[in-house]
Amino acid sequence: MDQAGPGHDMLHRALGTSWIVALALAAAVAPGRPRDAAAILAGQLIAFLHFIFLTKIVKLFTEGRRDARLPLAITAKVALVYGGLAALIAWGGVGYVPLCVGFALPFLTLFLRSIMLALGAGPASLTTRRANETARSLGNAAKPAVLFLLLGAGALLAFSALPGAAVAGEATHGAPAAQGAPATHGEATHGEAAKHAEEGAAELPNWLVILHDFNPGNPLVGWLEKNQIIVFAWIAGLLFLLVSWLAMRKPKMVPGPFQNGVEWMVESLEDVCGGLLGPQIDKHFPLIGALFFYILTINMLGIIPGMKSATSSLDLTLALALITFLYVQYWGIRNLGIVGYLDHLAGSPRDAIGWMMLPVMLPVHILGELAKPVSLSCRLFGNIFGEDTLIVVFVGATALLIKASIVALAVPPMAGITALFMMLQTLTSIVQALIFSLLATVYLYMMLPHEAHAHEEAHETR
Amino acid sequence: MTGKEPKKVTGWRQVGLLSSIPFILALAPIIGFVIGQLLDRHFRTRPWLSIVLLVLGFVAGVRETIKIVKLSQRED
Numbered sequence: 001m002d003q004a005g006p007g008h009d010m011l012h013r014a015l016g017t018s019w020i021v022a023l024a025l026a027a028a029v030a031p032g033r034p035r036d037a038a039a040i041l042a043g044q045l046i047a048f049l050h051f052i053f054l055t056k057i058v059k060l061f062t063e064g065r066r067d068a069r070l071p072l073a074i075t076a077k078v079a080l081v082y083g084g085l086a087a088l089i090a091w092g093g094v095g096y097v098p099l100c101v102g103f104a105l106p107f108l109t110l111f112l113r114s115i116m117l118a119l120g121a122g123p124a125s126l127t128t129r130r131a132n133e134t135a136r137s138l139g140n141a142a143k144p145a146v147l148f149l150l151l152g153a154g155a156l157l158a159f160s161a162l163p164g165a166a167v168a169g170e171a172t173h174g175a176p177a178a179q180g181a182p183a184t185h186g187e188a189t190h191g192e193a194a195k196h197a198e199e200g201a202a203e204l205p206n207w208l209v210i211l212h213d214f215n216p217g218n219p220l221v222g223w224l225e226k227n228q229i230i231v232f233a234w235i236a237g238l239l240f241l242l243v244s245w246l247a248m249r250k251p252k253m254v255p256g257p258f259q260n261g262v263e264w265m266v267e268s269l270e271d272v273c274g275g276l277l278g279p280q281i282d283k284h285f286p287l288i289g290a291l292f293f294y295i296l297t298i299n300m301l302g303i304i305p306g307m308k309s310a311t312s313s314l315d316l317t318l319a320l321a322l323i324t325f326l327y328v329q330y331w332g333i334r335n336l337g338i339v340g341y342l343d344h345l346a347g348s349p350r351d352a353i354g355w356m357m358l359p360v361m362l363p364v365h366i367l368g369e370l371a372k373p374v375s376l377s378c379r380l381f382g383n384i385f386g387e388d389t390l391i392v393v394f395v396g397a398t399a400l401l402i403k404a405s406i407v408a409l410a411v412p413p414m415a416g417i418t419a420l421f422m423m424l425q426t427l428t429s430i431v432q433a434l435i436f437s438l439l440a441t442v443y444l445y446m447m448l449p450h451e452a453h454a455h456e457e458a459h460e461t462r
Numbered sequence: 463m464t465g466k467e468p469k470k471v472t473g474w475r476q477v478g479l480l481s482s483i484p485f486i487l488a489l490a491p492i493i494g495f496v497i498g499q500l501l502d503r504h505f506r507t508r509p510w511l512s513i514v515l516l517v518l519g520f521v522a523g524v525r526e527t528i529k530i531v532k533l534s535q536r537e538d
Contacts, residue, residue, distance in 0.1 A: 054487075054527070057524065058524075058527060058528055058531055062528060062531055062532060062535075082520075107484035107488070110481075110483075110484060111481050111484060360518065360521075363494075363515065363518045363522075364518050364521050364525060367490050367493055367494050367497075367515070367518060367522035368486075368490065368523075368525060368526045370490075371486045371490040371493055371519075371523065371526060372486065374489050374493060375482050375486045375489050378485055378489065379481070379482065379485050435478040435481070438475060438478045439478045439479070439482060442475065442478065442479060442533070446529075446533070
């Protein structure tokens with residue numbers, strides 16, 4: 001069986017979709033900004049070439065065919081992709097933002113594709129025939145998704161282009177300030193409201209912002225508003241503890257519905273992670289389970305009006321990833337011993353060539369180890385922040401249309417779309433929490449001594 | 463876990479692993495560049511360490527990608 005088949009199929013479909021989105025975006029901005037349209041297409045082309053060459057390199061590596069084609073593919077990739085990118089930046093004729101947008105499109109579509117595959121197919125293997133069939137049926141599901149993406153991008157462009165966008169920002173964020181500010185507060189209040197309006201539709205107002213707008217002089221409220229990520233992370237933590245305590249304060253052999261529900265969730269997660277870690281799951285489940293339920297609580301908190309997802313801040317997601325990173329490294333040192341751990345970091349050199357490559361392999365290993373937790377945090381942050389921003393854009397657009405007295409046109413479809421995104425947020429909150437904890441398990445698995453893994457490492461060093 | 467058959471999670475694991483590839487590919491060179499900038503500032507070697515670590519970051523990204531692809535293809 002061709003193992004790479006379904007993966008290739010997914011990649012090619014994602015690349016095709018990204019071309020459609022890039023062409024649509026370029027066509028949308030071309031009349032006003034032809035250079036930006038060209039930059040989007042240039043970014044898309046470079047990212048496309050990047051994936052094509054990467055596929056070749058990974059295929060040659062994984063199939064063990066290290067012939068003349070491998071250095072040729074690497075050289076061509078470096079020259080065309082990095083050389084092209086460097087030449088475009090050095091030229092300075094294209095804008096960075098549209099170039100980055102074009103470059104990010106294939107990455108985004110690939111990510112959306114993989115998530116859609118997960119949601120559509122459930123936990124089905126990518127290497128099975130069923131996945132192929134699902135991928136085909138998902139082609140139909142992909143079309144409305146792309147349509148929504150284009151609609152969102154169009155709304156974003158239209159929203160940013162409209163001269164009254166700041167008014168919408170004020171309507172969504174600064175409105176409580178405008179209503180709640182007595183005339184006596186004068187310039188300080190006006191400054192706060194202006195600041196919020198300037199921030200525009202970055203986020204919907206939460207109860208801390210509203211409280212601060214009503215009490216601008218209170219130092220405690222000011223501190224809470226300034227550190228709202230910490231406050232919402234505390235609230236989520238306390239909520240998580242409260243639910244755990246309520247469920248398990250009087251555990252019964254024949255559990256009630258609440259205890260049963262919580263036990264079912266914990267056991268399901270333990271089963272999922274245990275499928276990977278095996279008997280070692282008992283030792284590591286407290287951290288993995290805490291990560292899952294904590295992230296889930298934080299994500300779900302953002303759906304409640306007036307609350308905010310603390311995971312929409314990179315600070316918190318980086319902190320969670322740092323905990324995972326330190327935990328994995330600690331268990332690596334504990335299992336392999338300090339010498340074994342350093343040997344693992346150095347790429348297990350066993351011959352003269354291995355020792356000669358040590359100065360190269362050591363930083364490569366360290367960078368690889370660092371990239372894993374940072375990728376975890378960036379993905380979680382990007383998803384939650386993106387969802388929050390999408391909801392804000394649609395709420396803002398609704399406010400703008402209400403301002404223009406097009407209420408009948410604005411409210412029903414916009415409210416529907418916002419509700420749709422909220423449902424999507426619920427779903428991705430669970431998926432992101434699951435993926436974060438599953439990947440933490442995978443990184444742990446890669447660090448723990450494991451027969452198959454050890455065999456593979458030995459094979460790699462040969 | 464005792465006495466229970468663990469659930470097969472190949473699909474979810476593959477989704478998690480494969481969707482982390484774009485992030486790792488993009489972030490490994492960025493991390494290398496940032497560390498290189500810090501080291502360059504410390505040792506006054508600008509821009510050499512940044513360039514070297516940027517290139518090593520690209521290598522690390524591709525290496526991790528290959529590891530992830532291999533891991534995602536495993537059935538256990």
